[in-house]
Amino acid sequence: MKLSGLAPMALRFQAIRSPLIRAMILREWWHQGVAINTFDRSFRRDPYPVLREIREKDPVHWMETARGWLITRYDDVSELLRDPRISADRTPTTVDAPWRRGSEIQGWIEHSLLGLDPPDHTRLRNLVNRAFTPRVVEQMRDRIETMADGLLDQVEARGEMDIIRDYAEPLPIQVIAELLGAPQEDHHRFAQWSAAMSGALDIAFYKKTIDDADRAVVEMREYFRPLLEARRREPREDLLTALVQAEEAGDRLSEDELYSFCIILLAAGHETTTNMIGNMFLALLRNPGELERVRRDPGLAPGAVEETLRYDPPPQATTRRALEDMQVGRRGIRAGDMLVLSFAAANRDPERFEDPDRFDTGREDNRHLAFGMGPHYCMGAPLARMEGQIALTRMLERFTRFGSIPGARPMRRNTGTVRALTSLPVRLDAG
Ligand code: HEM
Structure with missing residues (x-):
């Protein structure tokens, strides 16, 4: 409206x-x-x-409720994400600031990769880059395929499934838990922590949301402590060992930085991927021509993932703070002002994308902003892309048809900052 x-x-x-x-x-x-x-x-x-x-x-629009500038043009968003006069400072200013200040979760956000600026950010990112390499991600491919197949095995006989509950939620949690070396029986704890964290990464209207996330951060630190100690004593071929051993110019990750990175993988990597998989299936169901196109040519699966990220990005925006007075478009921005950089608006900018409201799995030159840009560009993008592509191709291979169940409507999380389905029921016909 x-x-x-x-x-x-x-x-x-x-x-x-x-x-x-x-x-x-x-x-x-x-x-x-x-x-x-x-x-x-x-x-x-x-x-x-x-x-x-x-x-x-x-x-460039002043948003009273966010107390910040909403930036919506592609060129402005992409330039500001790379502008050294802009900080990733995440000091809370929104309506939930009173209970956020001084909380565990806020402390974690501000000191994690997401909240740091160069040179602290560059140092930390270089160190974790030594451990979280393309090879580590590529090694997960077979496992992700097996996990996707296992989840589809469980629903095949039922003839219907909820894509979110049965597939898009459990798959990324299993991937992250395994990446972090957690045994199968602990996966449900990861799901609980992730849910608690995601509440607090959004605007938290109730103090309880922050309290739950605080508890999750404390529990996660306690959980990873013995795992990291074990890798120090007995190195293995896994990400935790690589993190413990990561070294650059004699510098290593501190204890707190190690926990913080394990937590960020869960916080940044689970729900975003769940939402992307859900948004992808919803877009395909609403554009049956495109679904048929990918079914006939599975080589379009990467295109379907990219197009979903452009068309309906899971985090709709990110925030930054201006370090000095500056001009953006016709507006004067003052040092200290908050910027809300809208991936959602930028990804539909007709000056950058032809026919931007059309969902087109064959779109060329699809340099969307769903993974951000510049120094904070998503570290998990290759992993997320792989998960999305596998989720789609395994589903298409297994079921000759899947479609909406009459009367069963998709449900959405009630939030204005994330595009997140909570339920997407479909009926299935096996091939
Ligand atoms: C479709 C899924 C995903 C989307 C849409 C997404 C999106 C993003 C975005 C927009 C940022 C930048 C935030 C900013 O500039 O303020 C980011 C950062 C990050 N993401 Fe992702 N992400 C996804 C999946 C993942 C996964 C699977 C992982 C790891 C397992 C991950 C790890 C990270 C990390 C560590 C950062 C912080 C990078 C930094 O600040 O230097 N993400 N992500």
């Missing part, structure tokens, strides 16, 4: 229950002629029409 124009505006305002948020959105609309309400249900169902309107009318 667009927020421009007085009639839709009045309707939208009735729907906003919090007087504070209503006042913020009204102020935003009054001063800028457009407003974005990420709490609105229709925005959460389909944010792209509103993002298009903002990109067209006010591409």
Whole structure:
């Protein structure tokens, strides 16, 4: 639902229950002629029409509820992600700041790779790069195929499945747990920790969300301590050993940095991949011509993954902070201002992508921003791509047809910052 124009505006305002948020959105609309309400249900169902309107009318837009600048043009987002005048400082400013400050999870976010700037970020990233190499990822290929097959074995006889619960959720958790050397019986703990962390990586309206994530961070540190000690005593051919041994110019990862990286793999790598797999199957089901195209030519599976990441990116945006006064488009940004860089809007910018609202698995020149860009570019991109491609090809090989179950609608997590399905039921016909 667009927020421009007085009639839709009045309707939208009735729907906003919090007087504070209503006042913020009204102020935003009054001063800028457009407003974005990420709490609105229709925005959460389909944010792209509103993002298009903002990109067209006010591409560098002050968002009252985020207290920051929403940046929506592809060129601006990609340039700012690489601009040294921009910091990854994640000091909380959003509505949940009071219970975030001083929490374990916030401390972890600020001191993890995600929150550091060069030179601290460069040092840490170089060290973990020595361990988390393309070879480590490639070695996982056979295992990921076996895991995907195992999950499909479990649903085949049922004739239907929930793609999220039965496939997109368990697959990435098994991958990360195995990558980190955790035995099978501990996988459910990883799932619990991941769920607790993901709540706190979003805006946390309740203090309990932060408390749960704090507990998860403490438990994860306790969990990894003996595993890392064991690798020091008895090195193995695995990622944990490589992390313990990683060394550059006499420098090594400290104890805290080791735990922090294990935690980031789970926090950054699980839910994002689940969401990508879910969004991919949803886009294919809603575009049956494209599903048929990939079925006929499985060589298009990598294209389907890339197109999903462009068309419906799981994290819709990331945040940064300006270190100095600067001009972006026609707007003057002040040192200290927060920037909300919208991957979702940038990935649909018609100046960069032809016919951007079309889901096209054969799209060429698909340099989307779903994995970010610049120094913080996603370290897990090759792994995520491999998981997405395997999830799709194994499903297509196993089932000659799969389609929506009449009356069973996909369910979505109620959030404005992540595109996340919680349920996607399908019926299956084995080949
Ligand atoms: C489809 C799945 C995924 C998506 C869409 C995704 C997206 C992203 C994005 C947008 C960033 C940059 C955030 C920023 O600039 O503020 C990022 C960073 C990161 N991702 Fe991913 N990610 C995915 C999967 C993974 C996986 C599977 C792993 C590892 C197992 C992973 C590990 C990381 C790490 C370690 C960083 C931090 C890099 C840094 O700050 O230097 N991600 N990811």
